[in-house]
Amino acid sequence: MKSSKRSKLQIHLAFWILYYILEVYLDFYWSRFQFPDFKWQLRLQNSLALELVYFLVKIPLAYSLLFVYEKVHLKRVFKYILCSIIVFAAVLVHRFYTHYLIYPHIYGIMETLDGRQPSGYMNGLVAFNSFMDLIFMTGLIFGIEITRQKNILKEQISQLKSEKLDQELSMLKAQINPHFLFNTLNNIYGMALKKADETPDVILQLSKVMRYNIYEAAEKNISLAKDIENIKDFIQIQKIRHHNLTVQFHENIDNPSQEISPLILIQFVENAFKHGVSESLGNTYINIDIQLKDQILFYSIENSKEGKAHQDSTKIGLRNIRRQLELLYPEHILTVEDKSDKYIVKLTINFHDTFNS
Template sequence: MTVSLKSDHKSKLYIHLLFWILYYILEVYLDFYWSRYQFPSFKWQLRLQNTVILELGYLLVKIPLAYSLLYVYEKVHINKIFKYILCALIVILAVLGHRFFTHDIIYPYIYGVTETLDGKQPSSFINGLVAFNSFMDLIFMVGLVFGIEITRQKNLLKDQISQLKSEKLDQELTMLKAQINPHFLFNTLNNIYGMALKKADETPDVILQLSKIMRYNIYEAAEKNISIEKDIENIKDFIQIQKIRHHHLSVHLQESIDNPSQEISPLILIQFVENAFKHGVSESLGNAFISIDIELKDRILTYCIENSKEEKPHQHSTKIGLKNIRRQLELLYPKHKLTVENKTDRYIVHLKIDFNDPSNL
């Protein structure tokens, strides 16, 4: 369970303890108010003292009744008919206990009088009217306890479901990110391998840049959110690696960030840049280009990438990567806006994320 049993028991103890304190205060107030009509000759100090003792005595009947019924309701697994019979027996015993305490202890020993129905006629131990009053008093209290406990359990279940959903989303996001890192590493190592075969002078620089990027992917990307400044810096490192290999490539990066510390989920933005290089540059003929425009203003991110396109692209070359990105955006920023334009000679991607939206993870 996402919520520990120890924490649940502690919460239950505090809630029920608070209930009984408030319930006791209410009962003392009501009985003290009633006693001035029942015993007008008593001084208020004596009436208050008697009421305090009276209600403490009633708690000795009410608390065992409430939790006996709760135990039968929650823990005892028997036929419903037998369960109802057992509950009825418990209530009958509680009513008898309530009557005994009232008839044989409260009136003769605390009030010093005989219990009466109308102030004149003595009441017997078992009388239909007084027994019904005892029954209603007990059932009202039991209803309150059950209502509080059921509400508490529903709230607890709601919290558990919310936590489970959050954990499931976190696991799915982690899995989606894990699909990106090996993909990027595989492509870059292939590039380094090709440069090493040619004994290119830039090979050590590319390895150094790759080391920096992998350090980011391992440590920074493990965080739920990072600053957009760090995410853009990682994009720049990635571009630098690609530019070393693609000398003919024209890359234009424009950024306008009014809050560099704005948090964003890592590895979201760079995936579009990866796609631009993989599907629009490395396989393109002639002059290849990538144009990246990142703007953050008033916690609203506008992200646009435009890249050249090969003449005969593979039909399914971008579907898996784009599907991955879309799923991450759905989980992290449900109300984002993403459009992908597939034109004859270029791809254009527009992404808008409003960080003010409370639905964001």
């Protein structure tokens, strides 16, 4: 709020300084035709002085009109009436300054229409000139202020969209399979009863996965190397449950520090285990291929399956993943092939075209 007020003050101050310089220049330019006998030093001095005098009416006029304009609860007809009264009063004051102060005390002469005929206080032509001078200034200040308010509104909308996106992503991440932890703990419990030698290693891997999900995944982006390491830990834990499983993992990464949103890639692996391997009775396989070349990610997962169970059981999970990809990487390419005996997912992300690069 303070930053917004400070910005408004700076913008308006800059406007009045530039406007003053413009008006002084215009008056100084035209005074050489209106007062050809005056030296340029005197004409410049007069221009500087008279524009300061006009500011006594222009600044109150500008902010009075802005005040009425910003009264959102005031009916439009009342706004028009108030603005008309304010402008009319400003024209009267402007004419008073011009006729009784500027000409006799700054120029040292009486105001005239054509250099010979005396001008009245509210002559139609000079009154119109005063009106146009004030309206020109009013249009400028309104343009500045409306533009400033629109920019603030755009920033607020952008911030709200960003906050909404972050909240939605947090909710989507929270929907990641919660059964993984319970299943793994049950497996560790069974291994502990059998006093299996692999128990400490499994506990360590589970600890790494949970640390990643709790702490690392809270970050907006993470290195691709860390994300792949988490996938490998996840696979090692899952192998405990699936003894007839063959996993082939191929990676070719030219930039391990490339940043990516966490928990995107692993969801496809989770689906492969949960809805492919877990629902198969015989020998099963999962083939994972991940490549990164020139900031373009190619990711594919192929897993065996039986029947059509996979098609119905992955709808929610796949919808979750698609939504995250739409929010984070709008230009991604995701293809899903559901065949009778296998399920193939292919994902391409061009990090050149995303804000995550």
